[in-house]
Amino acid sequence: VGVLGIIFVLVIVLWLGVNLVKTPSDFFEVTAIGITNGSVYALVALGYTLVYGILELINFAHGDVFMLGGMFTITYANHFFGLHSGQGALIVLWVFCTLVLVMLTCGALNAMIEFVAYRPLRNAPRLAPLITAIGVSFIIENVALAVWGPEYVIAPDVLPRSDVFRIGTFDYQWNKLIAVIITVPVLLALVYLVQHTRQGKAMRATAQDKDASAMMGINVNRTISFTFLIAGSLAGAAGVIYALYFTSVKFDQGFQIGLIAFTAAVFGGIGNLPGAVLGGVLIGLLQGWNEGLNWHSPGSDWTQSIVFGILILILVFRPSGLLGEQTPEGG
Amino acid sequence: MTTAPHDVGIRNQLRRNWRSRPASTRNAIAMGIVVAVAVLLFFVDHSLAYAVLLGGAVYELAKLPLWPHRIAIMGAIVGFLAILALVSSTPWSLVLLLGALFAVSSIPLPSRSWALPLATLVAAVMYPFYYTHLFTLPVFGAWPDVPTGVYMLVFMMMAVGLNIVVGYAGLLDLGYVAFYATGAYTTAWFASAQFAGQKCPTKGVSTDNCSQALVPSHTFKLGSVGVLPGTGGLHISIWLLLALAGIITAFFGIMIGLPTLRLRGDYLAIVTLGFGEILPQIARNGDNFFGTGFNLTNGPNGITPLDPPGFGNRISDLTGGVLPSNYLQCCNANVLGHQVTSSDVFYWTAILLLVFTVFCSFRLQYSRLGRAWIAIREDETAAAAMGVPLMRTKTWSYASGAFFGGVAGAFYAAFKSNTFPGDFYFNISVFILCMVILGGMGNIWGVLVGAAFLSYLNVFGLGTTGQWINTHIHIGSHHPNIDAQLYQAGIYGVIIVVVMLFRPEGLLPSRRRAAEFHEGVHDAPLYDTEHAGAEA
Numbered sequence: 001v002g003v004l005g006i007i008f009v010l011v012i013v014l015w016l017g018v019n020l021v022k023t024p025s026d027f028f029e030v031t032a033i034g035i036t037n038g039s040v041y042a043l044v045a046l047g048y049t050l051v052y053g054i055l056e057l058i059n060f061a062h063g064d065v066f067m068l069g070g071m072f073t074i075t076y077a078n079h080f081f082g083l084h085s086g087q088g089a090l091i092v093l094w095v096f097c098t099l100v101l102v103m104l105t106c107g108a109l110n111a112m113i114e115f116v117a118y119r120p121l122r123n124a125p126r127l128a129p130l131i132t133a134i135g136v137s138f139i140i141e142n143v144a145l146a147v148w149g150p151e152y153v154i155a156p157d158v159l160p161r162s163d164v165f166r167i168g169t170f171d172y173q174w175n176k177l178i179a180v181i182i183t184v185p186v187l188l189a190l191v192y193l194v195q196h197t198r199q200g201k202a203m204r205a206t207a208q209d210k211d212a213s214a215m216m217g218i219n220v221n222r223t224i225s226f227t228f229l230i231a232g233s234l235a236g237a238a239g240v241i242y243a244l245y246f247t248s249v250k251f252d253q254g255f256q257i258g259l260i261a262f263t264a265a266v267f268g269g270i271g272n273l274p275g276a277v278l279g280g281v282l283i284g285l286l287q288g289w290n291e292g293l294n295w296h297s298p299g300s301d302w303t304q305s306i307v308f309g310i311l312i313l314i315l316v317f318r319p320s321g322l323l324g325e326q327t328p329e330g331g
Numbered sequence: 332m333t334t335a336p337h338d339v340g341i342r343n344q345l346r347r348n349w350r351s352r353p354a355s356t357r358n359a360i361a362m363g364i365v366v367a368v369a370v371l372l373f374f375v376d377h378s379l380a381y382a383v384l385l386g387g388a389v390y391e392l393a394k395l396p397l398w399p400h401r402i403a404i405m406g407a408i409v410g411f412l413a414i415l416a417l418v419s420s421t422p423w424s425l426v427l428l429l430g431a432l433f434a435v436s437s438i439p440l441p442s443r444s445w446a447l448p449l450a451t452l453v454a455a456v457m458y459p460f461y462y463t464h465l466f467t468l469p470v471f472g473a474w475p476d477v478p479t480g481v482y483m484l485v486f487m488m489m490a491v492g493l494n495i496v497v498g499y500a501g502l503l504d505l506g507y508v509a510f511y512a513t514g515a516y517t518t519a520w521f522a523s524a525q526f527a528g529q530k531c532p533t534k535g536v537s538t539d540n541c542s543q544a545l546v547p548s549h550t551f552k553l554g555s556v557g558v559l560p561g562t563g564g565l566h567i568s569i570w571l572l573l574a575l576a577g578i579i580t581a582f583f584g585i586m587i588g589l590p591t592l593r594l595r596g597d598y599l600a601i602v603t604l605g606f607g608e609i610l611p612q613i614a615r616n617g618d619n620f621f622g623t624g625f626n627l628t629n630g631p632n633g634i635t636p637l638d639p640p641g642f643g644n645r646i647s648d649l650t651g652g653v654l655p656s657n658y659l660q661c662c663n664a665n666v667l668g669h670q671v672t673s674s675d676v677f678y679w680t681a682i683l684l685l686v687f688t689v690f691c692s693f694r695l696q697y698s699r700l701g702r703a704w705i706a707i708r709e710d711e712t713a714a715a716a717m718g719v720p721l722m723r724t725k726t727w728s729y730a731s732g733a734f735f736g737g738v739a740g741a742f743y744a745a746f747k748s749n750t751f752p753g754d755f756y757f758n759i760s761v762f763i764l765c766m767v768i769l770g771g772m773g774n775i776w777g778v779l780v781g782a783a784f785l786s787y788l789n790v791f792g793l794g795t796t797g798q799w800i801n802t803h804i805h806i807g808s809h810h811p812n813i814d815a816q817l818y819q820a821g822i823y824g825v826i827i828v829v830v831m832l833f834r835p836e837g838l839l840p841s842r843r844r845a846a847e848f849h850e851g852v853h854d855a856p857l858y859d860t861e862h863a864g865a866e867a
Contacts, residue, residue, distance in 0.1 A: 135827030142821025
């Protein structure tokens with residue numbers, strides 16, 4: 001397996017190298033797109049990882065919460081803040097307000113989902129909440145369908161598309177940079193929360209052993225609710241970035257992107273926060289390269305197959321992911 | 332007093348409160364509720380109110396001793412309806428159906444285990460003869476037609492197949508649609524002009540320089556019927572293909588299972604989901620594999636038409652025309668005043684296949700293998716300690732589940748005479764899973780009922796029910812305008828969540844499965860990759 005894995009990676013590196021030499025500007029262009037995509041995936045993947053780490057539940061509804069985040073962004077931006085292009089520096093403030101509001105909404109929603117759908121099944125066989133999660137995902141999708149309709153919902157196009165810098169024919173636009181700029185402080189805040197606060201300590205303890213944490217005086221149910229709140233608000237942040245960057249959201253996009261993000265979480269090692277970010281960025285890059293490069297790339301028709309192929313390979317050959325999983329059972 | 336686990340939660344407390352009352356009070360309350368509901372519903376739709384009253388009456392009747400009270404009251408009801416039918420517009424079919432139902436409910440308990448399925452089977456086989464004469468159901472509208480029946484039967488087959496994996500062995504399979512797709516494409520490849528290829532009728536001239544019309548270059552025929560002369564491609568008899576599809580799909584199931592079955596339960600679910608997503612994409616992009624020009628699946632246009640099933644002229648003549656030579660050019664028989672159509676023949680074939688599936692499923696359940704599946708479901712570690720080979724047993728459950736999915740897919744493709752990649756979405760996997768969950772995992776009767784109901788809703792019921800809601804429910808003069816078909820997936824979602832929260836064992840559970848859900852089996856994932864291979 002080790003040898004095969006190395007050969008596999010070498011082939012990919014070779015393929016990238018040839019592409020880099022043939023069309024360098026394309027290569028950097030799609031790499032930049034890949035990183036932007038990757039930051040969205042990373043934020044969604046963190047939600048999967050947090051929830052899996054604490055409950056060992058693949059929260060299928062998480063991707064749909066992300067999609068709702070995008071929808072809320074559009075609604076808030078249009079009806080609360082009247083966001084539109086050409087508002088000058090004020091736009092920063094409005095985008096920030098939208099971000100906070102969407103994060104709060106999605107966090108509350110996710111905590112509510114946990115309370116209604118997963119908490120009653122805490123002691124049921126493990127597949128029961130998993131099946132319920134699929135049901136919840138379908139329900140959210142259809143609620144979005146009923147509220148926002150079956151078409152793409154168009155977001156206000158507010159992020160500036162002027163160049164940050166330009167090297168040769170490769171140019172890097174502001175809207176790509178802003179997506180990364182929003183992601184990084186959210187990630188730092190999350191790391192601080194989990195590593196350095198009392199609540200974060202409670203989360204880590206609950207993830208390790210629920211019974212023992214309860215005996216130590218930790219309110220396990222509240223900690224789990226809090227985890228879902230955090231996961232939901234991360235999905236909300238990802239939704240804001242997605243909606244503003246791609247400027248359109250559709251009701252059924254959440255599930256697909258959620259699955260890709262879950263793959264990212266598994267890729268990096270489920271339960272492992274840095275792993276989720278690494279996995280997200282890697283998957284984003286792979287997707288960007290696959291869809292954007294010209295020399296012998298399978299193309300966007302095959303993106304989904306490639307992502308799931310990676311998922312299957314990882315699960316079969318290295319289920320603990322690149323950085324190792326951190327779940328109660330995985331150690 | 333300490334709180335026992337069954338006192339926790341509103342539902343359990345209500346139930347305890349209800350059970351602590353004397354039987355007479357409970358009866359009175361129940362009847363009161365039925366009458367109140369019926370009166371309320373009378374303002375919405377008359378027939379619905381009658382249906383509720385009738386249903387309540389039948390339920391209450393079942394508590395009476397058979398002789399003489401029940402017989403007398405049943406006779407009175409049927410007689411009353413018969414008089415109504417004579418003097419006014421009550422349909423005769425209602426009278427007959429109710430009579431038949433009463434007759435069935437009077438079967439003594441010991442013989443019910445075979446008499447009830449037999450009665451249902453007879454009713455199902457005779458369905459094409461009488462469904463047009465049946466009364467209109469309240470809310471649901473007309474009874475489903477025969478093509479809907481074929482669809483229902485195919486999905487019942489798949490649900491029974493999935494039940495082997497999910498219900499017996501307790502492995503969550505979210506990619507069952509992959510097996511369905513494999514079966515369907517097997518039929519499509521071996522019973523169509525897909526692999527005909529083209530060549531020039533003049534020898535030694537390439538297709539580019541050919542001056543005449545091109546002709547197919549490969550033709551292979553084996554027992555197929557209804558193939559137009561001059562069509563190339565592979566044409567194998569559909570009966571052989573059903574078996575072939577089952578075997579190929581079972582093999583495919585083993586291929587998927589071998590590397591993945593050692594994974595923990597939820598990882599397994601996600602891997603099967605992955606396969607279920609990859610396969611349709613291959614089907615969609617398979618008209619030109621990575622630019623090689625090889626057309627495997629004809630891409631999004633799908634493969635159509637497929638050969639019709641049939642027995643050929645010789646067998647047809649031998650049996651005096653009972654077995655039709657070609658399903659699509661069928662049938663001249665006029666039985667019991669009913670012109671037999673080709674969908675009827677498909678319907679009866681589907682019933683035969685379903686009976687075969689159910690029979691196999693029953694035999695498997697109590698076989699050595701079936702008991703090993705249940706042991707694994709309940710406690711993997713204990714099962715392994717007792718000498719159950721985990722990997723082999725799980726792989727067999729995959730293979731058997733896949734087999735029936737493949738056969739069902741192959742038959743359904745032949746029925747529709749086409750195969751499109753769009754038929755194989757993740758929704759279908761969840762749809763079939765939903766049938767198994769709703770009916771009751773592990774119990775074949777439950778799964779059959781759940782599958783019949785949901786697949787009926789899917790093609791027929793949602794439309795008619797939506798129509799009923801749009802016309803009958805209104806606030807003032809404002810009628811809603813709901814397209815129920817659009818919210819299919821959401822409706823399944825609600826069914827899944829509600830069933831999981833309130834009755835996780837399903838509507839008609841197997842007793843054993845129900846106990847597992849209530850006592851909470853802790854299927855601790857002690858068998859993961861770290862320990863895989865230890866049983867070898």
